[in-house]
Amino acid sequence: MATRARIAAYKVCWKGGCFDADIMAGIDKAIEDGVNVISMSLGGSTSDYYRNTIAVGTFAAMERGIIVSCSAGNDGPDSSTVSNVAPWITTVGAGTLDRDFPAYVTLGNGKNFSGVSLYSGNALPDSLLPLIYARDASIVPNESRCLPGTLLPSKVSGKIVLCEGGSSAVRKGNVVKQVGGAGMILANLATDGEQLLAQAHLLPATAVSKNAGDMIKEYISSDSNPTATIVFQGTKVGIQPSPVVAQFSSRGPNSKTPEILKPDMIAPGVNILAGWSGAVGPTGLDVDTRRVEFNIISGTSMSCPHVSGIAALLKAAKPDWSPGAIRSALMTTAYTTYSTGAKIEDIATGKAATPFDYGAGHVDPSSALDPGLIYDLAVEDYNDFLCALNYSKEQISLITKGNFTCDTSKSYSVTNLNYPSFAVQLSSGSVVKHTRTLTNVGSPATYKVSVSSETESVKISVQPESLTFSAQNEKQVYTVTFTATSAMTSGTNSFGRLEWSDGEHIVGSPIAFSWK
The missing domain is CATH 2.60.40.2310 (Immunoglobulin-like)
Structure with a gap:
């Protein structure tokens, strides 16, 4: 987003997870190095702020004028799932772009269903192939999720397999491939919603919605010789409506401090072109020997750095602005409607999204450069906020490092932040x-x-x-x-x-x- 920015990277996560001591050390080192923006695509706990590692560490960054952008989390669409809710953190949810990677399913009865895929290997034959529902080829009764060891090679070999359950999509495809399947159609379950995420499959495969999956199952059960193929269309732009709130994007209300609306905004976080390590293939699986410099990734871990980069651009243009001023400019200029006037949609419901889904709206970088007015926030304002929470002197000192004491003669209110x-x-x-x-x-x-x-x-x-x-x-x-x-x-x-x-x-x- 900020093409001339200089990036300092701090490793705080390992195979065993992201530990508090490493997170704190990373934040401290970034502060010491004099960064202007800290981008943290890490999940945060919903514990009290003085017990929350990210909240405590980023308070110190805010005190030094550093903008902190954090992921809202990927636990949507359930309510009260948003994390990183401290008011000195800019909390970012995820929306879609107008770009997609279509891969269509064509059935033997002539019906077509739209899906998405990043598969780039050899295409399927021009002729239709036999199609089978995973439940009809499974060793385990009523098992349709294509889990390892559940598919019979004799029933799957040379066929396209309809699997269910949108998670672990590439692993499911690899299970189908290992037992001789020619391709895979992965249908969402009701719990997966309508969100389709593009994946770099190891065999010809596409992901479709639950409704499409139900219709494909109906076709399989009603036809004595069901057939299908998958047609890959590469990249398509101009998808509308766009943006829509991502299914997985964590939602409000704020479970820790309900008087502070979170998330603050959304930014692109679905099917994002992202830099990728050459240490592993695009799927991250050990069996994937492919190597790429870029990958397509989804999550609030993608939307967070979009906002971090935009914040860097604003900081360069407005070097005197505080972190609160920059967040205000991003929030008050964010948009909540399409050019048609219709409200931004929530893909989880197909209906208009709400501020619990997108906060102030979808970030608009150009407008943020000229917001007209800002809601500024200084360290003293956040100190007053901590007093309004009725934290003890000891609890507040864990956050402020003992640099502040509440005035017992003063009345504090969270609503005045x-x-x-x-x-x-x-x-x-x-x-x-x-x-x-x-x-x-x-x-x-x-x-x-x-x-x-x-x-x-x-x-x-x-x-x-x-x-x-x-x-x-x-x-x-x-x-x-x-x-x-x-x-x-x-x-x-x-x-x-x-x-x-x-x-x-x-x-x-x-x-x-x-x-x-």
Whole structure:
């Protein structure tokens, strides 16, 4: 993303995992070396911040003006799965690109089904081949996942095998190959959702959705001589809609601090062209003797470095901006709709995604260069946040290294953290206030506020309704009051949006309501 950036790499993970001591040592060394951005595609725990290695280590980085970008995690689409939720971390979920790698299944009855694959070896014969469902060729009753040792060579040899279960796709294909199968169609299970991930298969193979898999199974059971072939189409661009939120991308709400909306944003994380070690083949399997310099990889481990690179570009263009200012610019300029006006979709549901899925939206690098206004955050703000959590002096010192003590005469509130988004915890009749400070980083202008909400159960008022900035770096304070006007079932969520605009810039913030 930042083509002229210099990269320092710190090894903190090993075959046995990523250990706390190594992570902390890596962060400390990066700080010592004077980096501007730390990109961490590592999963974080949801323990208290003073017990969380990544949270503690990255606090020290933030104190020194270093931007920290972390993966949201790959545990979606379940709710409350997002990790790395400390507010001084930029937490990144994953979306798709408009690029795909189509590989179509053609059946003997003339029907076609779209799939994806990175297979680049010899194509299948022009003629259709016999097709068999793995369950009909398995040694184990009702086993259709093509696990090692389950397929009978006498029933699979020379045929295309329909396997089920989207995980370990390449391993399943290798099982089929080892027993003489000519190819594999891998159908998602219901738990896999509709997400199709391109894989560098060792034999002609493609991945299809659960619905497609069900129709292929129906064809196999209804035809006395089922046949099929797989046609590989290489790379295709212009796929729409794009982006959509990835099935695997971890979702909010934030299980540690519900008043802080996480993830912060999404970025490209599905089927990403990525640098690859020559030590192993593109599948990572021991039997894969191929060697490549680039591979196609999916995960929030891919979306995180996209944002890290964009943050580096912003830091180069705006060297005086704090990590909080840079994250604010990325969040308030992120987009949540397509050019058609339709909302970004969630591939897990096929419906419109929400701020619990994409945070502030999909990152927009060009717009982030000129956000108009920013929600800045300094070390003191995060210190106040820790006090608002009612951490003890000893617990806070584990994070701040003993450099801060809460003022017992001061009232602290999590809702006053100057975050560019709003996560509002409500109960029947409750009134919640959030105070925010905007800093002008553009020309003198007057900004007016607009608020939208998908629920009538919350009244939203903003004071003042307009802010006039006469100089750069001038700050203005406003307060948002959320009033629950009717009772809602505990666990109910709804969403809204707050925007400040001067007619040229739109400074957008997502709002998430959750009833306790």
